[in-house]
Amino acid sequence: MSNPWTMKMEQFTAFSDEQRTRLDHLISERQQDYAADEDILTEGQPISECHVLLSGLAARYKLLPDGERQIMAFLIPGDLCDAEVFILDEMDHSVAAISPTKCAIIAASTMRELLREISPMSEALWWGTMTDLAVLRERVVDLGRREARERIAHLIYEMLVRYRLVGATDDDSMPWPITQDELADATGLSPLHVNRTLKQMREEGLIDFDRRTLNVLRSDQLREVASFNPNYLHLKRTAEKDGPVAKRAGDLV
Amino acid sequence: MARYFFHLQDRSGRTEDQLGRETADLVEVRRRAVKAARGIIQADVDGGVIDLTARIEVTDAAGKFVLTLPFHEAVELITAPAL
Numbered sequence: 001m002s003n004p005w006t007m008k009m010e011q012f013t014a015f016s017d018e019q020r021t022r023l024d025h026l027i028s029e030r031q032q033d034y035a036a037d038e039d040i041l042t043e044g045q046p047i048s049e050c051h052v053l054l055s056g057l058a059a060r061y062k063l064l065p066d067g068e069r070q071i072m073a074f075l076i077p078g079d080l081c082d083a084e085v086f087i088l089d090e091m092d093h094s095v096a097a098i099s100p101t102k103c104a105i106i107a108a109s110t111m112r113e114l115l116r117e118i119s120p121m122s123e124a125l126w127w128g129t130m131t132d133l134a135v136l137r138e139r140v141v142d143l144g145r146r147e148a149r150e151r152i153a154h155l156i157y158e159m160l161v162r163y164r165l166v167g168a169t170d171d172d173s174m175p176w177p178i179t180q181d182e183l184a185d186a187t188g189l190s191p192l193h194v195n196r197t198l199k200q201m202r203e204e205g206l207i208d209f210d211r212r213t214l215n216v217l218r219s220d221q222l223r224e225v226a227s228f229n230p231n232y233l234h235l236k237r238t239a240e241k242d243g244p245v246a247k248r249a250g251d252l253v
Numbered sequence: 254m255a256r257y258f259f260h261l262q263d264r265s266g267r268t269e270d271q272l273g274r275e276t277a278d279l280v281e282v283r284r285r286a287v288k289a290a291r292g293i294i295q296a297d298v299d300g301g302v303i304d305l306t307a308r309i310e311v312t313d314a315a316g317k318f319v320l321t322l323p324f325h326e327a328v329e330l331i332t333a334p335a336l
Contacts, residue, residue, distance in 0.1 A: 147296065147299055148296045179272055180270075180272055181272070181274060189292060189296075190285075190288060190289035190292045190293070191259065191270070191272075191274060191289070192259050192261050192268070192270065192289040192292075192293070192309065193289060193292050193293050193296065195261070195268050195269075195270060196261055196263070196265070196268045199268045200265065
């Protein structure tokens with residue numbers, strides 16, 4: 001089975017065997033484990049290497065002077081923590097592991113070489129960065145315009161689609177180590193409000209929780225509550241029904 | 254720091270907080286409860302409802318009630334212009 005990084009970028013382009021081997025090699029040279037709540041990257045720290053999430057879950061966040069935290073993005077396997085490595089000197093925000101997380105560490109020089117080429121791989125890397133930014137734009141829409149219920153439904157539905165794409169699940173359940181506090185920090189709501197909204201969604205039979213797993217019971221209804229439009233994920237090969245890749249999340253989008 | 258649990262009692266029933274939150278002291282407990290109440294009132298207004306009959310009940314790790322915050326205490330209600 002492919003690594004999640006390859007699986008994510010495969011949505012953009014079909015890689016040759018040689019390219020797959022190269023991607024596998026890139027993520028196997030150095031790996032590091034992080035405990036839950038441990039920072040993978042800390043604001044102010046110089047950016048010298050690239051971190052690709054291989055397993056677990058992480059959050060991109062900023063701490064405010066009063067100790068409040070805003071989570072801007074949840075990073076799942078296949079996501080790049082620090083695409084800034086090529087241009088920026090230091091981190092302007094932090095990334096922390098939410099559950100035990102493993103990252104591949106790739107030297108900045110290696111990534112620079114890769115991006116200097118004009119190849120399907122460099123284009124796929126750009127595609128990944130651009131779609132990550134599109135996911136971030138959805139959070140802006142969340143905070144500005146979506147109501148609490150729609151906001152949470154949207155996030156859950158999006159996570160399910162993203163988990164499916166990288167093969168972390170193949171049905172309507174997904175790993176969910178995210179606590180009410182973390183979901184509150186991501187949605188700008190109080191934990192109490194998050195709790196009430198999740199309770200309502202459970203009572204309506206939209207979702208349920210089983211330990212650290214979230215089951216989406218009625219994906220079509222959840223999609224409607226979320227007013228979810230998958231266009232921002234740019235799932236090119238799914239849209240073109242191009243190979244088995246297209247089937248991973250095909251029924252959800 | 255101690256762990257406190259913020260439960261909500263409102264028109265839809267009771268929402269239990271099973272996880273709780275580390276909170277510095279009772280002043281901070283109240284600040285958090287007021288902020289949460291205001292956030293919920295705000296979201297309800299978006300849906301065309303103001304429900305001040307709800308309340309937040311906070312318990313400590315032993316299950317003892319340490320604070321009850323009726324929603325009407327979380328906001329100042331002005332329904333007539335001041336003379």
